[in-house]
Amino acid sequence: MSSRLTEALTVVSQAVNSELDRLLPVSESPDSRVHEAMRYSTLDGGKRLRPFLVMQSASLFNVAESAAIRVACAIEMIHCYSLVHDDLPCMDDDDLRRGRPTCHKAFDEATALLAGDALLTKAFEVLVNPATHADPAVRCELVADLAHASGGQGMVGGQMIDLQAHTLDLDVAGITRLQQLKTGRLFSFSCEAGAVLGKAHGELRLALRNYAHDLGLAFQIADDILDVEGDVAEVGKRLNKDADAGKATFVSLLGLERAKSQADMLAEQACRHLDPFGEKADLMRDVARFVVRRRS
């Protein structure tokens, strides 16, 4: 990872942690257990890639950081809720996440279920608050976009296909669609959020959408490669899950070498979509190159 990207990711990660800490509820009464589980599942961990993309895309349109950070937290809440629910025994049944016990291991299944529900709900509450943007029409657009990206026709729809993937005999087009729903949509939301906050439409927004498309796919291919080549201590979660479950992946379909060159090609293509932004988008280019080289 380029040292300027490392530095910038650290800065965003710290800002997101402190804003999440401020936004998430605390209480003294018995409902505090769900609030603790929400904090456990969101604070201290993760690369904060989606929040970083929100902050970077917002900076392209000179959006105030205090607004962008709220959108960054909202998308991270959605991402984290999906991980908490995905780790439950009835889904992936994972014990380890970001190198720590998963939420239902640290608490219990019911608390994890509720913490996920509460994080999902909180994301919309954060977006719709006037502190996110003075214009309610912009807040409505953010809520609509995030709901569409994460719901039954977005991320959750992708999770549904994923659950059935071992029976579906998916080809590259099928896996691509699955991944575009499951992870691509949230990347797109993150990359376009800056344009929404900056009320930019047309060509510049389309450029970000195209960047997000290629980035998301490159990210997922790299994930499949990591699943085969990664080190469990570095990655911080169970590996070889898909192969063990008999699911097709980009690696199983393309082979390791072609998967790698495909990921590299997509990363370069993602960078080129950012041409209209010039140097201002250099960190987003760094992200594209980083996701295909990461070890975790």
Add this chain to the structure above:
Amino acid sequence: MSSRLTEALTVVSQAVNSELDRLLPVSESPDSRVHEAMRYSTLDGGKRLRPFLVMQSASLFNVAESAAIRVACAIEMIHCYSLVHDDLPCMDDDDLRRGRPTCHKAFDEATALLAGDALLTKAFEVLVNPATHADPAVRCELVADLAHASGGQGMVGGQMIDLQAHTLDLDVAGITRLQQLKTGRLFSFSCEAGAVLGKAHGELRLALRNYAHDLGLAFQIADDILDVEGDVAEVGKRLNKDADAGKATFVSLLGLERAKSQADMLAEQACRHLDPFGEKADLMRDVARFVVRRRS
């Protein structure tokens, strides 16, 4: 139940069913499984009390039915998602809901989990759509109110307390707080939604809030009574759950007779809050009297 209430509930119930059918996704691809589970859990069933309250409160402010019905569907989606998640093995572990197999019995646990997540998300997508209200500020207010009512400091917070209730030795004040969070907040949202749509603030909105407060409590006390006195075939779900789980209820704390008179008193008090609306609120008064007399 008064025959005019029966009739009015039937009309709303049909309208809500057909609007839900229109709003919920359908697809041909493998994600259709989660869409089917969303439909299974929301269509054909339930008294639609919360939607009815939305429609009635909206009629007090001459809000267009086409707008109110969308809010009615959104609140029903939230209510149904909470039932789907509540019925899961790690929560209440129920096999029967509205006289049919619960969602995870009809499908499977993972699909039920995702269907709940997707319904929750869809509720916000419906609220924030311009078809709900021309003014984005009103849509933002609806999203903020529903998120607050249903999230970790509302309904989900109440569910969290409920999960621990058998260890908490709650008194009447504790049970009241639990129920106000778990069921009261959604009733309040439903009753105030009309005022939000009609941009009414001040005294009239307060009157609806007070009505909702007493109605919600009366509803819950009646629920505890049904849990003891009800017939499983009529009620359509497992009974005696709270007593079996060693949880305090209004009935266990007050005794059956005092619980009944308390519920009646609250229903009458709820009706009186509606005085400012005159005869226009008669159906809402009927609802208050119905909830304490219902057999299911």
